[in-house]
Amino acid sequence: MKLFNYFRSSASFRVRIALQLKGLPYEYVPVHLVKGEQCAPAYTSLVGDALVPMLDVDGAHLTQSMAIIEYLDETHPQPALMPADALGRARVRALAQTVACEIHPINNLRVLKYLSRDLGVDEDAKNTWYRHWVRLGLEAFERQLQQPATGRFCHGDTPTLADCCLVPQIFNGQRFKVNFEGLDRTMAVFEACMALEAFQRAQPSQCPDAEA
Template sequence: MKLYNYFRSSASFRVRIALALKGLDYEYHSVHLAKGAHKLPAYTDIAVEGLVPLLELDDGTRLTQSMAIIEYLDELHPEPALLPANALGRARVRALAQIIACEIHPINNLRVLKYLSKDLKVDEDTKNTWYRHWVRSGLESFERQLASQAPSTYCFGETPTLADCCLVPQIFNGQRFNVDFSGLPRTMAAFEACMKHPAFQKAQPSACPDAEA
């Protein structure tokens, strides 16, 4: 398999975590978003959305959208499972994952931040305030959801799930923007548990071939 991704892309990071948890090997292909590589013909010719990540299977089939890719991998390689065995558990995990993937990430990804700066002429401090506000607000919702559940090591249960694949990249990116993580005990405990796991260490940005100093 080939994974077209960018080391700082949280959506790419999610897929790298899933691949590492599954113990699956892949070729790492860097698409440098900050330099506009995703807009060049070399990439748009194979990625109709012009986004990362893109997973190319051994037969040449190409999959996009991190959540769809992760669920595909989970169905094809069911151990270790990233979704619970029961329907209610799967709904809980998907809800947690979607707080991040659908509520927080879409309004704070790189192309949105660039639009704020370049097109709307928002200054750097205001842009960063925007970012911190929406990440903090979303994580407060995430924390309330965790608090409504039984205590667990990870976001849901005693093994990493799709929710953890989403949480960790969001915390990493939030750290870059100095988001306030205080008062989020369950959220940060889950993050810390994940970062003790070898798969999360292997997938983190600093371990990527295209990581910048």
């Protein structure tokens, strides 16, 4: 398998975590988002959406991080990243989507660029925007973690798709100095994740294309 990704991309980070948790070897192919390499014809000829990550599995080009992780879980079931019961799966997917549909899209690189370049939003207002949506989303995440199904991790005592999505969002929030106060359950899960070697190995600073 080849993972086309960028060290700082949250969506890429999610898939790296899943690959590490499953112990699956892969070739790391860097795509430099800030340099716009995702828009080069060599890449867009492979990937319809011109986004990272893309996982090449024997010539099939899988896109969208949550879809990739569910594919990995279906084809390499152990250790499981999804609960065995339908209600549990619904909860884990909802938690993952709270990050991937409610927080991250509003704050990714291309949206922030549009704010600056097309709407003339200054640096301060852009950072306020960023922090607003991350904080709002994580407060919703925290309320969902009040449910009894939460364990050491988002759902029970082993990592799931939800943890794969949460951790990169916290990393991203830390870069933008988001206020995490009062998000006790969320941050406890984050700490539990980061105590695991799989999460450590997947983090941006450990990537071949990492920059200071």
